[in-house]
Amino acid sequence: MRNGRLKKEEIKSLRKGLEEVRKRQDGKKTKNRGMIRVYILIAIIVAVLAVSGYLSITAKVISVTQTDKFAKCLSSSGLVLFGSEDCQYCDNLKSSLNSSASYLNYVDCSAEKAKCADIKEYPTWGYGGQNLLGEFSLQELSIITKCVL
Numbered sequence: 001m002r003n004g005r006l007k008k009e010e011i012k013s014l015r016k017g018l019e020e021v022r023k024r025q026d027g028k029k030t031k032n033r034g035m036i037r038v039y040i041l042i043a044i045i046v047a048v049l050a051v052s053g054y055l056s057i058t059a060k061v062i063s064v065t066q067t068d069k070f071a072k073c074l075s076s077s078g079l080v081l082f083g084s085e086d087c088q089y090c091d092n093l094k095s096s097l098n099s100s101a102s103y104l105n106y107v108d109c110s111a112e113k114a115k116c117a118d119i120k121e122y123p124t125w126g127y128g129g130q131n132l133l134g135e136f137s138l139q140e141l142s143i144i145t146k147c148v149l
Contacts, residue, residue, distance in 0.1 A: 067097055067100040070100070074103075074104060075104060082109055094106075125144075127145070
């Protein structure tokens with residue numbers, strides 16, 4: 001430096017140094033932007049998984065509650081299912097109701113023969129003083145008993 005002035009080489013060197021500093025800062029900004037994008041993406045994925053998990057759990061709780069209400073309504077309507085150990089329909093019906101099947105009025109005729117004196121085939125549904133023979137879907141049971149499915 002002469003008389004307070006910079007030489008051309010010194011100016012070029014300073015400019016070069018400034019350009020390098022700017023490049024490094026730009027590189028850091030790019031890296032930071034990239035990391036911010038990654039964090040945002042992770043947050044979105046976590047939020048989506050949390051919401052889908054919540055909805056899944058809520059749907060199961062609602063369906064179990066509705067199934068419980070339906071099975072309880074079938075029982076309170078006076079509907080009775082007469083079956084036996086080898087009644088495949090009875091097993092399938094209980095499976096479709098899951099834990100709600102415990103609310104059904106079910107008589108196992110292989111164990112309670114006295115209650116099944118009038119029952120000739122399985123499944124038989126006792127309802128309104130009549131015996132209804134055969135397999136009924138949950139929708140058909142809903143219509144017969146007027147229980148909401």
